[in-house]
Amino acid sequence: MDSNYPVDPHDDGLYQQASGTGSTSENFKVVVRIRPPLPRELRGTGLRAYQCTTAVEPGDRNVILSENLPAVVNQQGNMVTDGGALYNTYRFTFDCVYDQPCPQELVYRQSAQQVVLSILQGYNAAIIAYGQTGTGKTYTMEGAMEGPDRGIIPRTVEDIFTYIVNDPEPSSKYLVRSSYLQIYNEVVSDLLKPERSSLSIREDRRRGVFVEGLSEWVVRSPAEVYQLMQRGQSLRATGATKLNEVSSRSHAVCVIIVEKCTTPAATDDGPTGGAPWVRSSSSTTGGDSTVPAIQSIKVGKLNLVDLAGSERVHVTGAVGRRLEESKKINASLSALGNVIAALTDRRERSHIPYRDSKLTRLLEDSLGGNCRTTMIATIAPSLEAFQESLSTLKFANRAKNIQNEAHVNEDVDQRTLLRKYERELRRLRDELARRSRNVVDKRALLVAEEQAKRAEADKLAALTALQERSREFLREKEEKRALELKIQAMQSQLLSGGSSGAALQEVPAVRAMLQREANKVKEHYEARIRALEAERQDAEGSASAEVDRYKQLLLKQRDIMIALTARLNERDERINSLQEELDAYDRYQRQLEDQLDAKTTELITLRKAAVEHAAASPAGLRGVDPSALQNALGDWAGPGGTPGSQQQQQQQGTPQDLAAAATGSNAGGHMARTSSGGVGEAPGAGGHLSSTPYRGPAPPGSVLANGALAAGPGRTMAGLHHSLPQLVYSADGTAVELQGPDSQDVTPRGSTVSGGGLSVWRPHMSGNSSSTSSLPYPPNSYHNAPQSAVSQSVGLPPGAGVSMSHGQVGHNQGTPAHPGSSLVDMLASPGEVAELRAAALTAAKERSALQQILDSKVRVMLAEIINEVSGSSPGALASALYARDGDGSSSRPQLLLERLASLEALVQRVSEAIGSSGGASGSRGGAA
Ligand SMILES: Nc1ncnc2c1ncn2[C@@H]1O[C@H](COP(=O)(O)OP(=O)(O)OP(=O)(O)O)[C@@H](O)[C@H]1O
Missing domain, CATH: 3.40.850.10 (Kinesin motor domain)
Incomplete structure (x- = not known):
């Protein structure tokens, strides 16, 4: 066609000759x-x-x-x-x-x-x-x-x-939008938004005739x-x-509406182009300086x-x-x-x-x-x-005859979309800039707050704050991104002239400027985010290093506690073993002492029996060799114990004399003698019998002939706190207590002698035990009685010493304790007695030495423990353990501390015991 x-x-058409506004x-x-x-x-x-x-x-x-x-x-x-x-x-x-x-x-x-x-x-x-x-x-x-x-x-x-x-013109910007409507049966409806119908047609002085509610589509x-x-x-x-x-x-x-914005290049002479430029609303109102000062916006509408x-x-x-x-x-x-x-x-x-x-x-x-x-x-x-x-x-x-007067619609409507876009762009840019400033301000504030928090809060709080900050920054970043996208979207809707080829392209200069601006903002934010991230990583690194340091410290303290506990246990065992060793020595010493006591008692008994026998039946001894008997009795022979006296006695040679000498009732009367080698003193004795036990309190620290310690009423023997009754000490150190049958006096061992008798008590060398022998005697109380009264009471002649026997206590009458046995057979040899004594002394020395070793070891050990424990206070150790366990339980440190305390108490007790023992031991050592 x-x-x-x-x-x-x-x-070129009907309007080729038309010019400007035209006729x-x-x-x-x-x-x-x-x-x-x-x-x-x-x-x-x-x-x-x-x-x-x-x-x-x-x-x-x-x-x-x-x-x-x-x-x-x-x-x-x-x-x-x-x-x-x-x-x-x-x-x-x-x-x-x-x-x-x-x-x-x-x-x-x-x-x-x-x-x-x-x-x-x-x-x-x-x-x-x-x-x-x-x-x-x-x-x-x-x-x-x-x-x-x-x-x-x-x-x-x-x-x-x-x-x-x-x-x-490359600086021109266009905005094209379109609408489509129909008038059907006198009803206006939107063909692009079918749901909008029966729209009204209105007229505005600036916009002219327009359909209210009609959708406009940017194309x-x-x-x-x-x-x-x-x-x-x-x-x-x-x-x-x-x-x-x-x-x-x-x-x-x-409907097609085209808005065109032109920004000519400014020169010293002002705007060029010959167009009827007008100043933009923003420039005339002193708005954003980023908006060009001179701008032309034309709006054409096509129906x-x-x-x-x-x-x-x-x-x-x-x-x-x-x-x-x-x-x-x-x-x-x-x-x-x-x-x-x-x-x-x-x-x-x-x-x-x-x-x-x-x-x-x-x-x-x-x-x-x-x-x-x-x-x-x-x-x-x-x-x-x-x-x-x-x-x-x-x-x-x-x-044909209608005459229109067309003219350019230039900046006639401040509500043009381009204007709106410009305003919106400015507003968004302002918002963007404000947010950028806010971000910076907020960040500074947060940093200050964070620094203050760091001074007070622990590491976890600091990490939490940092995470919160990161989240807030991400939010800001997203908002910024949204703003950028919005700007981008709006810019993409602006069409620019001046390029060829593609259907639509924007003005390169404007786009480049916007791109530069966007890149600048983007780089700024990215740098901020990088700095924040680095800061956050630093904080996390230092926090974790600190935590690691604390962990190491706690582990170290735990190891110290474990080592201490092990050493304390070890020393516990050591003390226990030493204690057991000491006890074994004690037992051994007691055994020896018991043996010595038995022998001593036996000798005393024999001696008494011999004396009584001699006194009662002097004739009975005639067949016996006095010298042999004298030798057999040794130091226990009584008068004549001294070489001079013995010689004199032997010269007298009569059994009576011998018997009298044995009972101390001879004419010489009162022989001032203690025991062999003894230094015993009988206060106020004044020639009183000395081979008989001294009655009354012994001076403190005085030593009897056999090394026994004299103690008076109220005196405390080693390890004992009893008030001792008045004691009678024999020449060999045996204490003899006289008690009446009704007496409730308590012997050092707590035993009560009933039925009357002579109580013989001898403290053991260990100081914490004693042995008592109860001897029957007449039902008269001799407690605190003078020796003469005792002698009389038991039928001894005046001046005679008290004698003891396992049988009857009496004068020179009665039946011998062992009538059927030979005296010589019953006597222990002096060598045996000496051997026993020597063994006892050796045991005491060994025990003393052992005790000293134990003392020194325990003190050294105590010093070490105190030194180690004082390195870290119990409170600090306990805190460290709480922190390490993390459960708030105090069981473990408490146990350790209690164990330590009990151990210290044990050591203290041992120390005190040893100290006390040591004093007694020292006395014994002196005795030895
Ligand atoms: N210039 C043309 N050349 C060829 N065919 C045409 C031409 N003009 C119209 N036609 C045809 O005539 C017919 C009617 O045309 P069209 O629908 O455009 O008429 P109309 O004026 O819009 O009618 P109505 O008012 O009913 O909508 C169609 O088939 C169309 O193709």
């Missing part, structure tokens, strides 16, 4: 397009074949409509006869007439392109397709989406984006617009009629209107819903006609009934307002559409 139509490639007639163009006959029309109706009624005169401005074209038009297409009388013939002149084979491209280029592109300069523009139903309005406006049949809308979209891409490529168009077309009300299988039953308006087709109801045969639709359509078109009639009324400008219908209300700017408008009237060539075509041509012919 395109190839058959004569196209002048140099024809009023230049802003409203009316063209006519005659579509080819449809197959239905070519088939003819009934008996009438198809007949063409339209002809376009050369020059494409005049159209002839005739019921009989061959009669009025010559072969060149010019009307040659005035057939008006014979045939209905009409001739109209328009800005352009496109005959049947005219291609879409030519219609667009000549009648639409300049109008369309004028919106890029800030003009309002409109292309309105008007005509009878089925005459090609939709075909002309939409056509196909691809190929040569593409209509005005797709070509418009392509041209707009092509223009933007090829804009030679960045033709494809995006196509998608919107397809979506809207699928929702547009259509229906099959007798004249059109797909008849549009609504008026559809596709692409595909009207529903007028129709004669009786022709279309519409009924019911279709009939109602037809009435509404015709009513609104009639209102449009009225508006146009009013606008073109040559009389004084009267009221323009824009408000009579939604259509005229919506097209108010396009009809007689601030707009460059092209009206395309479509007609069908067939004879059957003659009346409708005539009506359309008359309508279009009247519209």
